[in-house]
Amino acid sequence: MTFREDGQAALEWAARYLEHVNELPVLARVAPGELTAQLPASPPEQGEPFANVLRDLDELIVPALTNWQHPRFFAYFAVTASEPGILAELLAASLNQVAIVWRASPASTELELRVVDWVRQLLGLPEGWHGHIEDTASTSTLAALIAARHVTGRNVVVCSEHAHSSVEKDARMLGMELRKVPADEELAMRTDGLDLSDVAAVVATVGTTSFASVDPVRDLAERAHAAGAWLHVDAAYAGSSWILEEERWSMDGVELADSLVVNPHKWLLVPMDCSLLWTSRPEEFREAFTLTPEYLRTADDAFALADYGPALGRRFRSLKLWAVLRCYGAEGLRAMHREHIRLARLFADLVEADPDWELAAPLRFSLVVFRRRGSDEENERILERANASGEIFLSHTRLNGRYVLRLAIGNARTTEEDVRLAWEVLNR
């Protein structure tokens, strides 16, 4: 293999993919098992040129992709792998750091601590918090619950009925009891009559997955702490918006959190996977994970990042976060957030101006939750037809039993034209 030639071909392939992704169907048009049937059942005995991989990428893989880089990807939470982030992943793979302990990769360890602190500053979070990178919010929240159980000696987790499914899954994996609390008409967790006396952790969400609704973090934090419980804030999606002063209304009380997760791979231009986990109680957090006995601790403990989460081996994820922060600057990131929030407002206005449609939940951040006035079946058919068109991809959720549509704006390539086209496709 000639690295330069094959690399040039791979780079050209990636460049063309990004240039033409808007011409591909957003949602994959394959049936389950269709790709499997086309892939050889057994591995090759002899090696092949890398060009064969690129050929099969075109012929087999691309048709089975749901194109998350497409400007009209509006499902789940839309994301972007930006160019600096992509190239940083090439570099990280080339360096192949395995940061098990500080000396195994001083670069990866110290850059991670530094750039996660850069994000802390950008979001206006308190000084002194310890932050590191996990793969996903599922893992970050898992780590937070482990710390909460360790610190409190209790075994109950409380979250809103609209909290992300990972809270339930994490509690299940840990053998913790989960109590889901009903939400109010603003889709925020109710706090009246909340008994937290036997609770290890309260998980408050800023920007729920279904509706981008916001739990009353300050109230929950005060109640949690009064009862001796840990407060974890899941702001995986919406937390990135705190780079805008005008979005910090949703941050009220977050400074009281014991731990917080925000995912730059969601709305901060970083390719999968990059989930930031901060704690305001690093000493206690670390005690839940470390195998190093007290008497062996040294000044380097802050550098032992494996002591703040489940994995020992850690790849060089900070490189892509660094590249993105450098190449966009705070200014560039703020501009993208403002534009996405403007586009969501614009789409919400189109919905509200049309008597056949309605907003189903308050507009928050860059997520519009809406429905056509009519039956669930009608809305379901509209979504199916729209997604089958290949032109747009939206997902749905249920609110009080009713089928509602979600349009999530979060791809850096999305323009006003794309948003208007989405509205047109839905109205066909």
Added chain:
Amino acid sequence: MTFREDGQAALEWAARYLEHVNELPVLARVAPGELTAQLPASPPEQGEPFANVLRDLDELIVPALTNWQHPRFFAYFAVTASEPGILAELLAASLNQVAIVWRASPASTELELRVVDWVRQLLGLPEGWHGHIEDTASTSTLAALIAARHVTGRNVVVCSEHAHSSVEKDARMLGMELRKVPADEELAMRTDGLDLSDVAAVVATVGTTSFASVDPVRDLAERAHAAGAWLHVDAAYAGSSWILEEERWSMDGVELADSLVVNPHKWLLVPMDCSLLWTSRPEEFREAFTLTPEYLRTADDAFALADYGPALGRRFRSLKLWAVLRCYGAEGLRAMHREHIRLARLFADLVEADPDWELAAPLRFSLVVFRRRGSDEENERILERANASGEIFLSHTRLNGRYVLRLAIGNARTTEEDVRLAWEVLNR
């Protein structure tokens, strides 16, 4: 940013790094905090050209790297990010798949199942096992323990005193009780008098981290199953060697395992991170993680990979494994393993032929555990001097309280000359 130009510069940077990595010191020559002090305390307000990132990579990051790609990296377990694997990471980042459910990325989901099955075939594992990719062996073993507790309803984990520290950490995170069992003179877990009546999981290791020793898997599997316990096999490092028929002696009994972890990012040319987790009991395994109630299950369940481990969002890791298997073929991988095992034998012969040195543990796979006949302090000084030379990097462990050195061969660029140079440096 112009993706093609910046990409060309990044690719050229990576190519030069790989060409010249053998001229860099293997172990980083920085003090803790040294890089941190050089990095700006705050993020930039304005965006910068990507070229600045590459410049700082040279000036700031490279001096703080421990060079895992160096041919004379012999510490921990030596690894390789091969060229096809590196370029596949560039492609995966460009595609930016977030495989939360099948439809979110049919390509990532189905390619993962297929290529993990390719590895199953290469290693000679039983048909019908369900395999998927986790980030590291810590997470794979965590998932296995979760499944074991779910299936057995018990809370005790048993492993050898030489098992990897992640078993202890995983048990600690889950609130499970860990019992460490002493090893025999071959450094294998003792099984006489083992009472497994209240045990959820027995973790057997094939290729321990300290000595590459091998637990009696068949015996442990039979005892575990007779007692109603789960048998998890940690073959994170050594399992890859089963691509060689002649190394399958260490596989005896693995076909009885309930779960098994093997890491292609260790000894199968795949960049961090890629840990394969198989289970022979996929239905029960899945029940420990899934939130989908029984009555909602469909034929697509095998495609719901998030139901087999902690994370919901999954990146396109299978692409790099696919690229490596395609570009090397079974033949290429076998050739590398044979060469590494030959080089380890060669180094062990040098040790054994010299009356001043001795093997400290039986030679297994590609890991040589040895010491200079003399005091612990003498061995410690030898290692410190050797590592400080920048020419080689070895790590150490303790065996029955004594300080012993480890030479791990696993980098694809390592030649006989490198191994002979290591011997020379140690003898200076």
